[in-house]
Amino acid sequence: MTHSLDTAAVIDPVKLEKLAEVAIKVGLQLQRGQDLVITAPIAAMPLVRLITKHAYIAGAGLVSTFYSDEETTLARYAYAPDESFDRASDWLYEGMAKAYGNNTARLAISGDNPMMLAAQDPAKVARANKAMSIAYKPALEKISNFDTNWNIVSYPNPAWARQMFPDDAESDAVEKLANAIFAASRVDVADPVAAWAEHNATLARRSGWLNGERFAALQFTGPGTDLTVGLADGHEWHGGASTAKNGITCNPNIPTEEVFTTPHALRVEGHVSSTKPLSHQGTLIDNIQVRFEAGRIVEAKASKGEAVLNKVLDTDEGARRLGEVALVPHSSPISASGILFYNTLFDENASCHIALGQCYSKCFLDGASLTQDQIKAQGGNASLIHIDWMIGSDKVDIDGVRADGAKVPVMRKGEWA
Amino acid sequence: MTHSLDTAAVIDPVKLEKLAEVAIKVGLQLQRGQDLVITAPIAAMPLVRLITKHAYIAGAGLVSTFYSDEETTLARYAYAPDESFDRASDWLYEGMAKAYGNNTARLAISGDNPMMLAAQDPAKVARANKAMSIAYKPALEKISNFDTNWNIVSYPNPAWARQMFPDDAESDAVEKLANAIFAASRVDVADPVAAWAEHNATLARRSGWLNGERFAALQFTGPGTDLTVGLADGHEWHGGASTAKNGITCNPNIPTEEVFTTPHALRVEGHVSSTKPLSHQGTLIDNIQVRFEAGRIVEAKASKGEAVLNKVLDTDEGARRLGEVALVPHSSPISASGILFYNTLFDENASCHIALGQCYSKCFLDGASLTQDQIKAQGGNASLIHIDWMIGSDKVDIDGVRADGAKVPVMRKGEWA
Numbered sequence A, B: 001m002t003h004s005l006d007t008a009a010v011i012d013p014v015k016l017e018k019l020a021e022v023a024i025k026v027g028l029q030l031q032r033g034q035d036l037v038i039t040a041p042i043a044a045m046p047l048v049r050l051i052t053k054h055a056y057i058a059g060a061g062l063v064s065t066f067y068s069d070e071e072t073t074l075a076r077y078a079y080a081p082d083e084s085f086d087r088a089s090d091w092l093y094e095g096m097a098k099a100y101g102n103n104t105a106r107l108a109i110s111g112d113n114p115m116m117l118a119a120q121d122p123a124k125v126a127r128a129n130k131a132m133s134i135a136y137k138p139a140l141e142k143i144s145n146f147d148t149n150w151n152i153v154s155y156p157n158p159a160w161a162r163q164m165f166p167d168d169a170e171s172d173a174v175e176k177l178a179n180a181i182f183a184a185s186r187v188d189v190a191d192p193v194a195a196w197a198e199h200n201a202t203l204a205r206r207s208g209w210l211n212g213e214r215f216a217a218l219q220f221t222g223p224g225t226d227l228t229v230g231l232a233d234g235h236e237w238h239g240g241a242s243t244a245k246n247g248i249t250c251n252p253n254i255p256t257e258e259v260f261t262t263p264h265a266l267r268v269e270g271h272v273s274s275t276k277p278l279s280h281q282g283t284l285i286d287n288i289q290v291r292f293e294a295g296r297i298v299e300a301k302a303s304k305g306e307a308v309l310n311k312v313l314d315t316d317e318g319a320r321r322l323g324e325v326a327l328v329p330h331s332s333p334i335s336a337s338g339i340l341f342y343n344t345l346f347d348e349n350a351s352c353h354i355a356l357g358q359c360y361s362k363c364f365l366d367g368a369s370l371t372q373d374q375i376k377a378q379g380g381n382a383s384l385i386h387i388d389w390m391i392g393s394d395k396v397d398i399d400g401v402r403a404d405g406a407k408v409p410v411m412r413k414g415e416w417a
């Protein structure tokens, strides 16, 4: 922590406060009287304080922050009895679900050390994650189903910066990460709120075009990849701002560069290779290669983290099927920065990606009114997990496949065709 | 925060870790498989981390910490809309109540800046406290009724140390407070666990004598004080270790020097003056003078904080009646240190005291089996609040009054008679 606070001095305080404002005004569009639940790594305290201030300025009722702490997480792995790894705070997440169902907004600050659990027993990591996923399910459903407005932003946690820039002095690493976050989050411009309005309009045009085309499938072709991703019946593309069921239009991810929709859980065929490493809850999974048959992953390899990958796939039946497919041009600002963040929020926005697990009900036409059974019948996947991984690059082409088999170029060498 | 961490270096790390061990082994006697909920000011992070470590060593299932932050609390007073002050996180405290009812242990770290809210509007402070009390009620009941093992320990928060030692440099103030906490918590000896066993035995002897006497009332006589405190029918004295309903013997307060029982809510007569200032949720209330008729405070004055005191008394009907009376010799180590802590956990253990509000059901013979109605019929008070304030000194005498009116000396000039 001493390090964190020393290095916090290199983070531009004006841009950090702009990030807090963007989180409240664009990310959440927090409304007067709404309560707000924040989760954050404890190193992100300076940003939590600024977000809390701007939440109250916007008229928040009550702001409650729940901190995670890398040191106490590691103490659990070092000292806790074996049975601890099947425990999770069900009562807390049940309560959060209740709050989200009651118009409380949700803000998560991302910035954990991506290698936090790299040295821990993968079996324990998997058990702890599974227990957490089960406990968290009622709250996650409120978020996935957009019952309330929610947002994720990032803080340049020194433990994260050190992983990204291992050859730099810590303060240099934090400064680089801070500036990369500010650029990707569009807060390094004079009027970030206006910049976000323009960006949201661009993403809405892209998803509008795809919704007009109504492709039956997307075909990805590139090195190690020949994958046909069938799209769910009645799928709908989204990107940028979204209107939650409480009527509030929010930007759930900051940054965001993607347009995305729901694949058909039973109609994915072929093989695909990841193009960037995936940092999953403290473990790095690299060079993933999987093969799908009838929507299901029947073979999975990775050069690093293969054991964790296979544990993830065994979480439940839906963990082997897709819940999301997303398109991001290779020239997007995050990709152009050339920086690997080891953080899905950033890396998924540098590249086309797919997600294992739970689909988003909002990625269906009239999705809010569909039952779980209807979503399933239309091809929507269900799972405790939702894990994005990157399959796009400047060497990947994408075609839209119409119902009659005709192909329409969607992307060439990673750019919109 | 930078200050906190600079000054954290003056806190003896060996004694801090002994305090963490005492909290787990004596304060909670945490059992293998028990989950633990910790609440703490964010400055207490170093102690939270040590307690978490020792909790897992003792076999904890899951340790969850909820931090409060003076800066975000003050941001609420500075920026939040008026209606914010009637809000509280009911869903969180309902969840905690559920956890405590399910064998989760509870540890609170005390150390907030006692003057945190001194400059804020007393009406807003009172509204926020009342909303919090109502939301917290289900969780507080589990604690007051000893459904589970619980404990409070303290951390030398710099913001607290500055209030106690305003003329010292901050690092000197923190060092003085740290050493005072270590001494009062009996962790500055070779074997703190053995020292606590001996201390618990002494307190058990005192409460045993009082339970044998079965006084009808206690009479306090001193400067500005002539008060007769009727004791509840079937009252029972306690002190030191207590066995919770989950069968675990814990030491709820560290430090503790008191033996205490339940007054009769309708049988308190006379007037009493406070002998130390009371720090109540960020406001200092000094030189309290109140008059009781038939158990009820009918007149209340204070030289400082009178407005807050009167708001407190108006919380509910039970807030004007007593829920606890406690005896502490003037020569107790905390009193002998001559330090005023502006913190009830310490100051109540330097002096005989009474508490406004809720009584403890365990301070009745066979209390665990009594219904709320039976407790009320025996004279037990009920309220949203429980606020201790100090009425003992080396100038106060106490007599036990038997049912037949005979008086027995209990304390003379503040010492056991």
Ligand SMILES: [Zn+2]
Pocket (backbone or CB within 6 Å): A258, A260, A324, A326, A348, A353, A388
């Ligand atoms: Zn995505």
Ligand SMILES: [Zn+2]
Pocket (backbone or CB within 6 Å): A324, A355, A386, A387, A388
């Ligand atoms: Zn995703």
Ligand SMILES: [Zn+2]
Pocket (backbone or CB within 6 Å): B258, B260, B324, B326, B348, B353, B388
């Ligand atoms: Zn007491």
Ligand SMILES: [Zn+2]
Pocket (backbone or CB within 6 Å): B324, B355, B386, B387, B388
């Ligand atoms: Zn008390």
